[in-house]
Amino acid sequence: MRADRALDGRSAGILRRAGAERRRSLRPIAVARIWILSPVYFDVDSYRRLRGELQAVLASLPLPPLAPRFVMVDDSAGRDPSVSKVEDTVQILVPPFNLGHQRAIVHGLRRLSREIADEDFVVTLDGDGEDQPSDLPRLLATLQDQPGNLRRIALAARTRRRETPVFKLLYFFFKHFFLLLSGTVVRSGNYAAFHGWVARNVLFHPHFDLCYASSLLSLDLEIVRVPCERGERYAGQSKMTYGKLVSHGFRMLMPFADRIAVRGLVVFALLLLLGLAALAVAFVLLAAGARISAAALCGLGLFVLLCATSLGSSLLLFALFSQSQGLSMTRLRE
Template sequence: MIPADRTLIVVTPVFEDREASARLFQELAAQFPQGLFVLAVDDGSVRQPLDIDSLRAAGVQGAVLRLRRNVGHQRAIAIGLAHACESLQDHQRVVVMDSDGEDLPATMPALLQGLDDAEVDVVVAQRKRRVETLRFKAFYAIYKRFFRLMTGRPIAFGNFMALKAAAARRLVAMQELSIHVAGAVLGSRLRTRACPLDRGPRYAGQSKMNFVGLVLHGFKGLMVFAEDVLVRVGIACGLIAGAALAGIVAAVLLKLAGYSTPGWFSVALGLLVLMLLQTGALALMTLMLTGVVRGGTVTTAIGYRDFVAAVIPTHPADDADRA
C-alpha cells in the first residue's frame, strides 16, 4: 500500500539488473529526498533477484513487487501500475521509467512540470539525443515511418513518462497496456505532451534486449492498433486489385485491337488475373479479421495478482500498522 504522504510514485521494471537498479535508487533518493515511493517490479529474475536492501540502502521508501516468472518488460510495467493504482490518490503523480540508467532521474522534474497544466494528462519523454548504435538508430527511424504509415499515428516516445493519477487508472483499465505501453498511451486518447530529453548511458551491464526482441517489440506496438492496420492493408489490397482489373481490361482491349505481340497477351493476362485473385482475397480476409478483432474486444481488468509472488515493503512495520 502506498502511503498518502508520498507525492511521487516511481514504477520501474527490473530484470537481472541488481547493480544498475541500486544506482538508480540512489540517484532517485538524491533527486527527490522527500515524498518519493519506488515500486520496483522484479520481473522473475533468477541470477540477480532484486533485494529490498537495495531500496533500504538508498534510503528510499518503497516496495519490491516480485513476480512468479518473467513476463516481459511491458507486462511488468502494467502489473506495477495496476498494483500502484489500488491505493493511488488524486494528488499523487506516477513516473514510469527503466531501471538501467537510460532514463535519467535528473530529467524527471521537467516531465513532472508538464503535469501542472490542467490540460495535460501524460507527459512523455521524446529523445533529443540517443546513446545507441547506428543500426538501432536506422531501424528506429524506419520503424517510426512504418508505424505512421500503418496506423496513421506518429510514435516518438517509449516508456519514460509522467502521469496523473486519473491517467494511470485509465491506462490500467486497458488490455493493450501489457502489450505495448507507448501504444496504449496513444490509444487511450489521453491528453499527451512531449518533453524533449536526452537519453543516458547504462549504469552497468549489457542490455537484455537483442535485435530480434526490438523488432518484436515494434510489431507489438502495431498490435495495439490492429483494426487500423487491417483496414489500411485491406484498402491497399483493394486498390491493387482494382488496378489489376483495369490492367486486365486494357490487355483485352489491346488484344482485340491487334496491338499485342505473340505470347504477350497470355502472360500479361495470367499475371494480372493472379494478382487480382490474391489481392482481392487478401482484402476480404483483412476486412473480415477487422470485424473479428472489433467483435472480440471486451473490457476486463488486468488479472495481475496471478503473476505476483510477493510484495516486500521497505517498512513492513508501517504496513502492518496501516493494515
C-alpha cells in the same frame, strides 16, 4: 446586566472561532504522494543508484512536499538473489514469470491501482539509468501546469539515442515502416508521468496487455511530449537481443490495429479495383482481336488474386480489431 451577558456571548463566540482557527492550523499539511515504478531485470545495482539520484532530485523540486513511494518490479520472477540488497523502503513486486520491461510496468501499476489515489503522481521509468532523473522536474511541471486535469500524460520524447550503428540503421527502417502502417512514430519509451487517475482507469485497456508506450499513443489520450535526451546505462549491457527487439517492435504495432486495418482496406480495395479494371480492358481488347501475351494475362490475374487475398486479410484484421474493442468495453470498471 443584559449588556454584560451580550458581551460574554460575543467573547465566547470569539474564543470559539479562535479555537477553531487554531485547530485548523494544527492540522498536518497534505502531502501529495508520488509513485515511482521501475522494472528491473538482473540489474539491481543500477536501480539502487537510480533511486538515490531520484531522491536527490525530488528533494530539490520547487513543488509542494512529495511523499515518494518507490516500487520495483522484479522481472526476473524472483530468480535474482541481489534483489535482497534493495532497501526495505522499496516495495518489490514479483510477477510469476518474465514479462519484459513494458508489460512489467503495466503489471505493477495494475496491482497498485487500489492503493493509488486519483490525485497522486505516478512516474514510470527504466531502472538502468537511460531514463535520466534530471528530466523528472520537467515532466512533473507539465502536470502542474494544469493541476486539476487528471487526464494529462507527460511523455519523454527521445531527442538523441546512444546506440550502435547497426541498431540505428535498423531503427531507421523500423521507424519508417511503423509510420507507413500506423501513420505515426513512437519516439517515447517507458519514461512517463501522469496522475493516479490514469493508472486506475486507463491502464486496464487490453492494448496495455501487449505494449505500454505505444498504447498510450493509440488511445488518443491527452499527451504532452517533453524533449529528453536518452542517457547512458549505469553499468553492464542491455539484455535485449535483436530477436527480442523484433518481437517488441511487432507488439508496438498491435495497439494500432485499427489504423493498420483501415489503411489496408483502402489501399488493397483500390488496387483490387485497378486490377479488375485492367482485366476488363484486357478482355475487351482480346474480343476486339488484339494480341496480349499469356504471361501478361497471368501476371495481371495473379496481381488481382494477390490484392483480393490482401483485402481479405485486412477485413479479418478489422474484424479482430472490432472484437478487441468489445472486449475493452467489458473490462471497463464501474
